[in-house]
Amino acid sequence: MNCKSWMAVIAFVAVPLAAQQPGKPDSMRRPMMGPGQMGQMMGEPMMQQMGPAMMKMMLYTPQHLLARKEALGLTADQVGKLTALRDATKTVHDAAMAEAQTHLKEMERTADAAAPDTSALKVHFQAAHAAMGKGHWAMLVSAAQARAVLTDAQRTKVQVWADSMQAWMQQHRQMMPPGRPH
Numbered sequence: 001m002n003c004k005s006w007m008a009v010i011a012f013v014a015v016p017l018a019a020q021q022p023g024k025p026d027s028m029r030r031p032m033m034g035p036g037q038m039g040q041m042m043g044e045p046m047m048q049q050m051g052p053a054m055m056k057m058m059l060y061t062p063q064h065l066l067a068r069k070e071a072l073g074l075t076a077d078q079v080g081k082l083t084a085l086r087d088a089t090k091t092v093h094d095a096a097m098a099e100a101q102t103h104l105k106e107m108e109r110t111a112d113a114a115a116p117d118t119s120a121l122k123v124h125f126q127a128a129h130a131a132m133g134k135g136h137w138a139m140l141v142s143a144a145q146a147r148a149v150l151t152d153a154q155r156t157k158v159q160v161w162a163d164s165m166q167a168w169m170q171q172h173r174q175m176m177p178p179g180r181p182h
Contacts, residue, residue, distance in 0.1 A: 055162075055165065055166075055169075056162045056166070057140055057143045057144070058139070058143060059143075059158050059161060059162050059165075060143040060144070060146050060147040060150075060158060061086075061089075061139060061142060061143045061146060062082040062083070062085045062086035062089065062142055062143075062146045063086050065082055065146055065149075065150070065158075066079065066082050066083065066086060071157070072150070072154045072157060072158070073154070074154070078149050078150070081149050082146055082149055085142055085145055085146055085149075086142070088142075089138050089139065089141075089142035092134075092135070092138040093135045093138045093139060096131050096132065096134040096135030096138065097131070097132070097135050099127075099131035099134075100128045100129075100131035100132045100135065103124045103125075103127040103128035103131060104124070104128045106124045107121055107124035107125055107128060110124060
């Protein structure tokens with residue numbers, strides 16, 4: 001599941017629940033997000049801190065490295081190790097995402113009730129979150145193991161790509177701040 005999908009899930013779950021804050025008058029509750037407001041979440045400090053580290057790690061996923069095997073000059077042995085790692089990780093990741101989808105569908109069905117049971121919502125949200133966590137953890141472990149397959153020169157090349165991507169993202173954030181119409 002990519003970052004945009006993850007953010008959509010968070011917005012789907014968090015905003016309606018935040019709007020149900022008991023004891024606050026309607027005027028003080030958070031409104032639902034409208035079109036184009038999803039980008040505002042990306043401007044939040046946690047996302048700005050977590051995003052670059054996660055993106056840098058994701059550059060080392062086996063599928064990403066295999067897609068750039070010529071540019072990296074991967075050997076046949078490296079390609080074999082990365083392919084095996086990619087295939088093993090895909091199985092774990094896909095199972096975790098299927099589990100998450102099941103809980104998200106249940107959560108949506110629960111939320112569609114006239115008076116949603118917040119206890120049931122919580123159970124499915126936490127289960128979906130845990131399943132997504134398993135899937136993301138599998139990807140992170142895979143990226144760390146794939147990084148170890150590379151030579152120092154190859155890791156340096158990936159680091160240059162990461163630095164360049166980081167600089168581009170920073171420039172993009174400055175040019176297109178969240179909340180401003182594009």
